[in-house]
Amino acid sequence: MLIRNRPSWAIPERDATPEHVFLNRRALLAGAAALGAGTLGTAPARAWGFGSGAAPAAPDAPDPSAALYPAKANPAFKISGPVTPEKVNTDYNNFYEYGTSKHVAEAAQMLKVRPWTVKFSGLVEQPREVGIDDLLKAMTLEERLYRHRCVEAWAMQVPWTGFPVKRLVDFAKPLGSAKYMVMKTFKDPKMAPGQRSFILQWPYVEGLTMAEATNDLAFMVTGAYGKPLPKVMGAPLRLAVPWKYGFKSVKSIVEIAFTDKQPETTWAALAPEEYGFWANVNPEVPHPRWSQATEEVIGTDDRRPTVIYNGYGEQVASLYAGMPKDRLFM
């Protein structure tokens, strides 16, 4: 057992949606604490009542980056087995800014993807902000087929479009003293009602070491299925680090900061006994509440064995050579 002194709310769950169950319980507790015991009865309704009453979003103007798609496929990044159908992928997502259900594509239509600026801050030669379309102009887009593995033991196979994170690092010009690249999602509860609830600390934050960020596999995603990225998949800019559990792959990024200290990341801050900074995929290290030995391939009847580093060990195992193994895989 990895977890010691397990808190009372972290009871074993074998539910198909473990995060959902877990977080509902957390939200009730946090809501009660924040609002006071007297409002206990209304806190859950407040925290979870969005989605139905929200005004429908006005239709968007055509995506100004549409002409960049489809981008040329990079044949170096292949998968075995079929790509997950687009319709399946966009109906099974984790995007807690729009609720803890897997079916948030409609709720995510509230996300406004233009205008969109990305800020570069922290240990950089010169802090700057750039509009997403100017950033896209400075990059060469390519398509890569990647495996995608959520910590909840489900998997997909996704045709992402984007550019190596390394290109973004070159663009940002971090100082030699930078050791980590920190990525943040937007924070705007009007645009993302999930941010009004206490489930996670907002904005969603993730990070990589500079060695991880500049590894060729680390990919900045701007599109999928030969088109600009659907909102529910984290438009207009999200990370894909396929050797790590999906929660590392932060969506809808507005800020990239370079630091010399390991950042406190969203899931690790919420439940450090269950989620860590490294989160590398490993079939032999169970999550405290479920096994990681196999994974469900969404959209199929297939449950296949999980693979160390999600099959990308050849590219990334050397990043962790000589490091203590105990925290690398959660």
Ligand SMILES: Nc1nc2c(c(=O)[nH]1)N[C@H]1C(S)=C(S)[C@@H](COP(=O)(O)O)O[C@H]1N2
């Ligand atoms: N901002 C933000 N990023 C996020 C999440 C989230 O809830 N909010 N969920 C993470 C998790 S747990 C996973 S598995 C992937 C899901 O990506 P997908 O919906 O494209 O499959 O996004 C990750 N990035």
Ligand SMILES: [Mo]
């Ligand atoms: Mo996930």
